[in-house]
Amino acid sequence: MEDLAGTQVPVRRLLDPAEAVAALENAVPNLAPLRLREARNVNWPRVEAELGTALPEDFKLLRERYPTFALGDFLGVGGPERGREQSWVQSLRESLEDVEEWCTEADLAVPLHPYPAPGGLLPWAGSNQGDVFLWTTSPVGPQEWTVTVASRSSVWWHYTGGAVQFLADLVTGAVEPWALPEVRPDAAAW
Template identity: 80%
Template sequence: MDDFAGTQAPIRRLTDPAEAVAALESAVPSLASLRLPAARNVDWRQVETELGTALPKDFKLLRELYPTFALGDFLGFGGPERGHEQSWVQGLRGTLEDVEERCSEADLAVPFHPYPAPDGLLPWAGSNQGDLFLWATSPAGPQEWTVTVASRNSAWWNYTGGAVQFLADLVTGAVEPWALPRVRSDVARW
């Protein structure tokens, strides 16, 4: 039986993408050593057109500034590469099949559904142990999307901030890592 652990909220939701990235850089001091010398210039219009939705600005900014990386040898963060936007979207669609399977297997009082269902879940990161980190999409727009965690051990929970703030709060301990291991602040290219 799956378990819905509940919802956690940040003390203050960071709505400015630069502020969210700065919070992550503060939580993970060695992250700055991975910063790219120039923005990667992803064709976000192509990505968003193929997905059928805009994506949160904090995610796009973090992706523009940093390579694919792993936090605490556990949580992997990546995204589209310039010139490979279409293949990233195709890979995301494959991951959505996994999300659909998890959602259909979950025995939750209020069921989750994958994107593009209304309020559907859209993956943005994963762990090396099979945990999924998803956006809970919303008609209010991507700046209002929150985070849903689907842990490998069948626990589900929500965080009412954005993805980049979630990473910072997970590393600093401002959010409890329900059903996840503690995530250390070390970072490496992935």
Template identity: 55%
Template sequence: MTDPHAALLALEAAVPGLADLRRVEPARIDWVVVETALGTALPPDFKLLAEQYPLLHFGDYMSFHTPQPGTEEAWARALAEEREDVADLLDVDELSELLAVYPEPGGLLIWGSSIDGDTFLWTTAGSGSEEWQVTVASHNGDWWHYTAGAVQFTAGLISGAVEPWGLPRVRPEVITIGGEA
């Protein structure tokens, strides 16, 4: 997988003005609380993005679901509650025999979503979270994998380096959610 800092730089290169939204000081997210509640470590690129940036929405289309300081327990609970949504996606698309929901080994765990109902997940397989691949569940029933982290995937989706396979092209624009910059 891509180095987390290289992935973040690729995202900043793909989205003009993104670097201007970088926090002056990294957020102090209590990853021990988050990861203990989830029962797993999260990928380093995702953690770096969460520490360096407020909540982001790209191209009026997609958002990362990142914890913010002081919301760690609630964020982990909300992510755990989304497991039922993942199970529903698998059932609707008749994939529950092929794919599992985290915390099952190799199960799917949500990291982002789109305004169109597309879901961005990790396949939690491998010896560590840095090996997790991205799995996309598009609202039209297309499912596919991308062998890199969430930040690199998003950079490639926005820059055009990643074939969108049923997703719209994502404009290289970003806004913060909740007004924090």
């Protein structure tokens, strides 16, 4: 049986992508030195067309500025790379099959569904222990998407901020790491 631990709300939702990335850089002092010299120049229109939805601007900015990295040797943050956009979308589509299985197996009071269902879940990060971090999509648009955590211990919970703000708040302790280990403020490129 799955458990929904609840919902955590940030003190103030960071709507400006640059502000969200700066909050993460402040939370993780050794992240800024990993910044790429040049933007990745991912073909976001292609990614979004193939996926069938726009993606949150904070995530896109983070992916443009940083390589794939791990936070606290626990949580991996990756995404599309220039020239490999289609393979990333294909991989994401394949992971939606797993999300569908988890949602089906979950015994939650309010059923969850994978994207492209309305309000469907779309993975954006994972841990080395099998935890998955997903967007809860919204028809209002990707800037309103929130985070759903599906922990390996079968505890699901929500965070009503964006993905990059979630990472910053998780590292600083502004969000309780329900069913997750404490995440050290350390980053390493993959």
